[in-house]
Amino acid sequence: MKPKILLTNDDGVTSAGLWAAYEALSAIADVTVVAPATQQSAVGRSISIFEPIRTYEITLNGVPAYSVGGKPTDAVIIGLYSLNLKPDLVVSGVNIGENLSYESIMTSGTVGAALEASNQGVRSIAFSLQVEDQGDKFDDPSRATQKFEETRRIVRDVCERIFEHGFPEDADVINVNIPSRVTGGYEVTRLGEKLFHTGVEKRLDPRGRPYYWIDGPLYADAEEGTDVHAVRKGNVSITPITLDCTAFRAAARLNDIFP
Template sequence: MKPKILLTNDDGVTSTGLWAAYDALSEFAEVIVAAPSTQQSAVGRSISIFEPIRVNRITINGNEAYSVGGKPTDSVIIGLYALKIKPDLVVSGVNIGENLSFESVMTSGTVGAALEAANHNYPAVAFSLQVEDQADKFDDPGFYSKNFENAKNVIKTVCKKLLNEGFPEGADVINVNIPSEIKGGYEITRLAEKLFETGVEKRLDPRGKPYFWINGPLYEVAEEGTDVHAVSNGNISITPLTLDCTSYRSMEDMKNNFKL
């Protein structure tokens, strides 16, 4: 029997990245798509608890999908509990744009969907593709025209290996980042601290009222062994992630400090 995969993303159900992943995965698995109806980048693990979630069954390129009127996490929860999908693996992506470092995995809807699946005890993988032009992240993902062939090969290799061999002990999510041009091989990495140099740009509207854009360039230098360093050198970064955010190194000091 073919393994069953629940496929989702944060760029929306029409994203070319999502359907590139579908093409790759459907070669060896039964793939069910449940993804947000609209672009939901940078929503992290936010969940729709104050409004109803509507789901429509649609057809894209001849393939059936569930269009979920909510967040990436909503799509996972709907897939697991409303549609009763019991996947062997949950795959999120391919995201158009890299998801590297502490700051990105904390805000990424792509990674957030995978973390949500892991929270319900399903193994999950997030795939992201580096873009050469940062403006590509803000265009309509349904019309992103770059070649996904290398990404498809990575998806097939990684998912087959995880399905056959299982997850490494202690890992809840595998975060995979694919360089726009692959120059090397696979590299097991840790998260870098930062991806962007955060800045804020102040502007004035036509009425003279101020408004702000959060912006900032990419970091050009990162420590060896980090995901940012790997991708910047053309390697495919594979980072095991855990749901447990506890700082175990701090616990002994905290116990000593709070002896009341």
């Protein structure tokens, strides 16, 4: 029997990246698409607890799918507990835009969905594709202009290897970032510290009242061994992530402060 995959994302159920992943995985697994109805980028692991979640069964590209009126975490929870899918693996993505460094994985809805799945007991992989023009992240993801041939190959290969060899015991999520132009191979990495030089741009509306845009350019590079550096040099970055955020090295010092 084929393994079962729950496929979700944060760009929305119509995203070209999501359907590239479906095409890659449907040959090796029974894939069920359960994804947000609309764009949900940068919502992290937020969850809908103050409003109802409406879910509709739809057909896209000739394939049945579930459109969830909520966040990526909501889609995972609906898939696991309402649709009762019982997947062997949750795959989140392919996100249009890279999710690199501490900074990005804490805000990424793509990684957030993967973390939620793992927290609910199903190991997960998040896939993201680097964009050369950061403006592409804000365009309609259903009309993404990226070429997905290489991305589909990598998504399938990574998942096949995990099915064959098993999920690493000490990881909860595998975060995979694919360069826009792959010139190298796979590189197992650690998280970089930052992806953006954070800034704020102040503007005035027609009535003279201020409003703000959070912005900032990308870091040019990062240290050897980080996910940021790997993608910058054309390698596919594979980063193991754990749900446990405990800072164990700080415990001794805290024991001194709070004896």
